[in-house]
Amino acid sequence: MEDATVEEAEVSGGAEFAPALVAAHPLGYSVAVAVGPELRVFNLKAGSAVPLSDDSGGCSHSDAIRAISFSANGVLFASAGDDKLVKVWKTDSWCCIRTITSEKRVSAVAISNDGLYVTFADKFGVVWLVSMGETGGGQEPTDNKPVSILGHYCSIITSMKFSPDGRFIATADRDFKIRITLFPKKPLRGANEIQSFCLGHTDFVSCIAFTCLSEGPSYLLSGGGDSTVRLWDYINGCLLDTCQVRDKVGEILEPNETEDRNLAVADICATNDGSLVAVAIQSLNGVLLLACDLIAKKLSFLKVIAMEKCYIPTSLSSSFSADLLWTIMGASNMPNQATSQLFTRLKVIPHFKNDLLASADHVPSVLEDSEVPHGEKLLLALQGSLDIAKQEEVLASVLAALKVSMHKMLVKKQYSEERREQRKRGRNDKKIKK
Template sequence: MEDTAVEEAEVSGAAEFAPALVAAHPFGHSVAVAVGPDLRVFDLQGGCAVSLSDDSGGPAHSDAIRAITFGAGGDLFASAGDDKLVKVWKTGPWRCIRTITSEKRVSAVAFSNDGLYVAFADKFGVVWLEAAGEDDEGHVSADSKPVSIFGHYCSIITSMKFSPDGRFIATADRDFKIRVTLFPKNPMKGATEIQSFCLGHTEFVSCIAFTRISGGSCFLLSGGGDSAVRLWDHINGCLLDTYDVRDNVGELSEPNETEDSNLAIGNICLTNNNSMVAVAIQSLNGLMLLACDLVAKKLSFLKVIRTEKSYIPTSLASRCWEGLLWTVMGASNMPNQSVSQLLTRVKIIPLAQKDVQASAGHDSAALDDTEVPHGEKLLLALQGSLDGSKQEEVLAAVLAALKVSMHKMLVKKNYSEERREQRKRGRNDKKIKN
């Protein structure tokens, strides 16, 4: 019975959904949204949508983008996903300068702090490294190939981040663990020295983020399917504090909701000079704010910010010193959904300390569409558009998928022996020959 239930859930459509993603330029120059194979960028300085160009000679994205990120300096951007492509973009002219072909589907991507390397993780838990940028003459080496530097032993890597000091690369997986690896001086020869394991989550780890005291110590934050946000001393692998969002389940639930709601952590984002953590929760129409005291090494509840009932954020982004949070809701790979229906919703939430204190209770703190920077131009560029009837239909389907999706994607499935053999025969993960 258990195998049958899981197998039915696997093919229900929501199990394969790909959440919309948002990323903010570290210096506020632009914001990017990805939904399905579609990458949308808005230039916040010029006040216009960006037209992307591709000089890499590689194919465009043809399947769901699963990871996007800006480099620490803001001059590079990467997108990667189910089409086994990693595309590196130069953000000044917004042109793709490198297309890397992965052997497996890609689940996470990150740039080294110096911008010299792009790291990506595939669905088999292997982390690969490739030179990221151009040489002094603006050329990309045609002979460069990605090199595998370490792995998580067939566990899907869900999130990957470089530490602010560039010393470590942290990787989280669906088998409840976080690995912190020393990033070597010659990384193309492999990263074999494990600094620590951060063990404490009792379900999949969905997201990680580094935070630091100004000019001082660095720490790691994580969120997962066990409804917990955890603060770590990643150098020693020590758990410093845990905040369980179920402690405030009364704040999260509407009167007609039950306590059985899926409260998996979907995403976390640092803001307000690392003093505040915004937390997206699987079934919450809005987000939770936690105070992050890095001196006392404590996490504490601040408040719940409610949005409209049809809005559950799938991704969060912010410049850590700026009290402005970008959120997006959307999904692709859903039943009967075409590329023209890749609709997203973008909401911006001001999180300056005075705004948080001033907005009490569950009142929405999101900016009205008329208050969004660059207004309708930005929303049209990042959200896409449909006629009114289709829009409500698509968003309703997205909302239903979001409430059940993450566990179906990341919790390990149990299969009967017969079903396991069927899956082996139908696998399509053969290595791509260049």
């Protein structure tokens, strides 16, 4: 009986789909979407799709992109994923200036606040760093190859962010923990000083985000498979408050949809002043809004912005200079899905700012397709098609997968002893020569 359970878990987790991702330029200049190996960018200032170019001499993405990120000032953009490539782009020309090859698939990527370093995490839980400029400052000379700076001991890193002041790098993993590491002045020598651990989640941590008042200390938000959003004093590793989003979502969904495994937090996004937090949840056709009082250090449920039944956001993003919340739904690596069918659906929520806190009765409406900035031109560039009927045919299978996808990817698979031995013999990891 035990072996049967083990093998069933193995099969159910076999196909790891790749959710669509969205990222807004910090200054509102552009918005980027990643679905499968495709990176799509739209210039919001010029009102046109952006053609991408590559001067790095490396390959284009050939497999699912798992992580995208703008630098703090928006000058650089990084994309990385299952093809073991990390590509760094200059956003003024959208030309790829560096292609870095990882030894394993990449699960998270971040750019230091000064834009001098790109960090990425692989499936083995190791964080690597690459210098984007001259080393200087008495650092060891480098051949611009990635150097490992910290690790999570064989646990997949699900999210990685730099603190607003650039002093710390936060990494979250599927083993319920968040590590806060002091980012050193000479990072090429390693980041060995751990500031704290934020421990409290009872399932995988899927996403983290820093938030702060205009003047004052910053705090950390996290979401996970335990259907909670948590607020942390990350400097001291103290849990300040926990919001059980499952209880609120359970009031909206059908009874058979409220199983714990269906209600993992997929993504979180906070306003500039940290007073408002948007939450995407696996089974929720909409976005949950939380009020965040950083003075009282409290999270509280505010309202739900409902969307059409067939739309469950997989990623959220907002820029510092605009009050638009960008949401996207889509996936690749689905059974019988061809590259030509990499459709996404994009929804935009206006007035994503603290004004929403003033009126609890006012629920902002989602923009219609014709009301989205630049309308059909933007949707065609980022969605891949304007044929909604054709999209729904493809996204129907995505909708079902979204409800269990994160657990398939992040909950540790259980294998029988015989299967474990087979996997060991079949491993093709690249050996590091000392």
